[in-house]
Amino acid sequence: MGADVFDACVVGSGAGGGAAAWALSRAGLRVLVLERGPHYTAKDFFHDELAVCRRDWFVPDPAREPHMVSRDGGTAERSADGWIACCVGGGTVHMSGYFFRMHREDFRGWPIRFEDLEPFYEEVEREIGVSGAGVPGEPRRKSHPLPPLLAHPAARLVDEACARLGLRAFPIPRAIVSADYRGRQACTYCGFCGSYGCEVDAKSSSLATFLPAAQRTGRLTLRARCRATRIVAENGRARAVLYLDERGREQRARARAIVVACSAIETARLLLASGVASSSGLLGKGLMFAALAAGYGRFPRESPAWSPSTERLPFIDRALQDLPDAPRGTILFQRPHPNPIFQAEKLAWNRSGPPASGSELKRRMREFFLETHTIEWESFSEFQPDDGCDVSLDPSVKDTAGQPVARVRIGVHPASLAASDRLAARAREVLSAAGAARQGETDAERVYTVLQCGTARMGTDPRSSVVDASCRTHDVEGLFVADSSSFCSSGSAPFTLTIMANALRVAAGIAGRMRKREL
Amino acid sequence: MIFDPRGHLEALGRLGRRGLLGWAALAALSRRLGAQETPTDTSAVLEAAAARILPSDDGPGAREAKVGRFIDRQLAGSLSALRPPFEQLARLLDLWSRKAFSKGFTALDPSAQDTMLGQLSRGELGVRGFPQEAMFRALHTLTLEGFLSDPVHGGNDGQVGWRAIGFPEPHLRKPGGHHGR
Numbered sequence: 085m086g087a088d089v090f091d092a093c094v095v096g097s098g099a100g101g102g103a104a105a106w107a108l109s110r111a112g113l114r115v116l117v118l119e120r121g122p123h124y125t126a127k128d129f130f131h132d133e134l135a136v137c138r139r140d141w142f143v144p145d146p147a148r149e150p151h152m153v154s155r156d157g158g159t160a161e162r163s164a165d166g167w168i169a170c171c172v173g174g175g176t177v178h179m180s181g182y183f184f185r186m187h188r189e190d191f192r193g194w195p196i197r198f199e200d201l202e203p204f205y206e207e208v209e210r211e212i213g214v215s216g217a218g219v220p221g222e223p224r225r226k227s228h229p230l231p232p233l234l235a236h237p238a239a240r241l242v243d244e245a246c247a248r249l250g251l252r253a254f255p256i257p258r259a260i261v262s263a264d265y266r267g268r269q270a271c272t273y274c275g276f277c278g279s280y281g282c283e284v285d286a287k288s289s290s291l292a293t294f295l296p297a298a299q300r301t302g303r304l305t306l307r308a309r310c311r312a313t314r315i316v317a318e319n320g321r322a323r324a325v326l327y328l329d330e331r332g333r334e335q336r337a338r339a340r341a342i343v344v345a346c347s348a349i350e351t352a353r354l355l356l357a358s359g360v361a362s363s364s365g366l367l368g369k370g371l372m373f374a375a376l377a378a379g380y381g382r383f384p385r386e387s388p389a390w391s392p393s394t395e396r397l398p399f400i401d402r403a404l405q406d407l408p409d410a411p412r413g414t415i416l417f418q419r420p421h422p423n424p425i426f427q428a429e430k431l432a433w434n435r436s437g438p439p440a441s442g443s444e445l446k447r448r449m450r451e452f453f454l455e456t457h458t459i460e461w462e463s464f465s466e467f468q469p470d471d472g473c474d475v476s477l478d479p480s481v482k483d484t485a486g487q488p489v490a491r492v493r494i495g496v497h498p499a500s501l502a503a504s505d506r507l508a509a510r511a512r513e514v515l516s517a518a519g520a521a522r523q524g525e526t527d528a529e530r531v532y533t534v535l536q537c538g539t540a541r542m543g544t545d546p547r548s549s550v551v552d553a554s555c556r557t558h559d560v561e562g563l564f565v566a567d568s569s570s571f572c573s574s575g576s577a578p579f580t581l582t583i584m585a586n587a588l589r590v591a592a593g594i595a596g597r598m599r600k601r602e603l
Numbered sequence: 604m605i606f607d608p609r610g611h612l613e614a615l616g617r618l619g620r621r622g623l624l625g626w627a628a629l630a631a632l633s634r635r636l637g638a639q640e641t642p643t644d645t646s647a648v649l650e651a652a653a654a655r656i657l658p659s660d661d662g663p664g665a666r667e668a669k670v671g672r673f674i675d676r677q678l679a680g681s682l683s684a685l686r687p688p689f690e691q692l693a694r695l696l697d698l699w700s701r702k703a704f705s706k707g708f709t710a711l712d713p714s715a716q717d718t719m720l721g722q723l724s725r726g727e728l729g730v731r732g733f734p735q736e737a738m739f740r741a742l743h744t745l746t747l748e749g750f751l752s753d754p755v756h757g758g759n760d761g762q763v764g765w766r767a768i769g770f771p772e773p774h775l776r777k778p779g780g781h782h783g784r
Contacts, residue, residue, distance in 0.1 A: 129775070130776060131774065131775045133752060133753070134753060274775075396771075424764075424765070424768060424770050425747050425748050429747055432743065438736065438740065441655065441656045441657075441717075441720070442655060442656065445657065446658070446662070449767075453768035
């Protein structure tokens with residue numbers, strides 16, 4: 085068993101891992117990144133819904149590498165839920181790229197404040213390229229580095245409806261470059277964003293931004309298809325990461341700083357399996373997601389807002405945030421995803437009973453695909469911590485490496501549902517005012533499991549938190565967490581930008597301590 | 604929702620290693636119905652069932668899209684782990700059809716097939732130990748996939764499914780086919 089030696093070893097290469105790897109290597113450190121998935125590049129991406137979105141191209145096959153997921157106290161079943169893309173760049177490769185900052189009030193209960201993250205928010209937005217026109221009510225010293233993406237003319241329906249209701253819709257800030265930026269090509273508006281990799285690297289993923297920038301320092305070693313199996317700590321000090329290389333052989337990498345960023349569920353699983361950072365008894369306990377509601381409005385086919393010449397423009401990209409007389413939260417208005425199988429499944433869904441078949445199913449498909457236009461909405465609100473929501477090691481089911489898989493209990497606090505319901509009512513008001521002929525709800529889980537956090541919370545007291553304000557584990561020197569595991573709340577908007585900003589902050593702390601020879 | 608949250612792997616993944624009806628129990632049912640000598644053509648039964656989920660009455664359906672061929676290829680390929688439960692599903696539909704209508708499932712008229720599939724979808728066929736609702740959902744998912752997936756997978760023959768919904772052929776149907784940067 086060989087032992088490589090690095091200054092820092094980052095486990096995971098997504099939003100947190102990619103950002104941390106860049107910041108650490110830029111600071112002069114020799115960095116190893118271990119990523120369990122393959123290293124796809126832009127030329128590998130293609131638009132085959134079945135292969136890319138519905139089989140194991142991005143996420144593992146639940147028959148082989150499941151999460152054991154139970155909902156609302158039900159029995160645990162094999163599932164792909166809770167997995168995020170396993171590839172270099174992680175979830176940022178197949179994200180939609182809704183890039184909101186958290187607001188000051190989102191940091192209640194955190195040991196850090198908005199001001200601690202503000203310079204890092206600015207750095208991420210500038211470094212990777214975020215397109216937007218600011219966010220009303222959001223603290224912001226600098227405007228977005230790129231103007232908003234081109235919106236479909238139907239965005240006007242949302243804008244005008246909101247204005248009539250005394251609300252102000254604004255373009256969704258997106259991690260997609262609206263103009264050529266730092267050698268990357270502008271978005272081509274193909275519409276295959278979420279669930280797909282971007283074939284022109286216009287999406288500001290870690291794959292297209294942080295990782296190539298880190299490689300240009302000459303100090304990054306990136307190892308794909310390498311699965312970390314254990315963090316080795318001795319005498320309260322992190323020493324090494326054990327991993328299986330692409331041929332399944334066990335390897336050991338030593339580093340002065342070990343930075344875990346595998347997403348909240350898999351980070352908790354790796355730390356639990358390693359028997360580290362668990363003295364508080366809270367590791368894996370505080371699992372949170374984004375609370376979600378979703379629905380749609382159907383609009384008449386013949387309308388100036390939907391002229392055939394603009395049919396292919398994919399984005400409406402309008403948002404409302406923190407409305408008066410509503411719980412804090414974000415409502416996004418968007419055109420439907422282009423995936424036809426996904427849409428047909430949603431059309432077949434019934435609130436109770438089996439999915440629609442036969443002439444009823446074909447009628448619904450005709451209405452959606454041929455006879456109307458659709459504006460969809462999604463609401464994001466803060467996920468209230470729930471005792472029935474956590475990650476542990478499954479007592480019996482093992483992955484292909486013989487390690488216990490994650491057992492995930494998903495429980496939703498009634499207060500989260502109530503907040504979602506109130507935001508949903510506001511979204512429906514907007515679509516009514518916009519002239520929707522008919523509205524409905526979407527078959528959606530009430531949580532968005534792709535946005536997961538809280539399993540290794542930050543805090544000052546080692547009895548009530550897993551990591552300190554610098555995201556170092558209380559128990560183990562040299563062991564850090566740089567994904568959303570450390571978050572103390574889910575905020576009230578998608579939080580991928582906050583993962584990246586916090587990872588830069590964590591990395592700056594590590595580099596600073598190394599300079600002072602404290603690590 | 605611009606992100607497709609992978610309901611598919613959910614629907615199919617949950618079936619994974621679920622306790623299925625034992626083959627012995629199916630054999631016993633066959634004997635009771637005096638049908639043990641009559642083999643079931645799994646492909647034909649699944650194709651007939653798919654053709655009721657997406658019928659061909661007013662425009663193309665599962666048959667024109669060759670959804671049966673798609674399902675065959677999936678169960679021989681990336682979903683081979685699900686072949687046994689789908690074989691059981693086909694056998695169950697066929698046996699139950701013989702019991703209720705004295706002929707095999709594929710020989711039934713469409714309304715009788717609809718009746719049986721409706722019962723299956725609500726778990727109302729009188730067979731215990733078989734996840735009827737889950738298997739109906741899985742068949743439903745495979746039918747939509749076979750109708751609307753890239754023809755390279757064996758269904759959506761001649762893009763008949765895409766044309767029926769006005770879905771434009773995506774560029775980049777295969778990796779490496781673009782002119783990127």
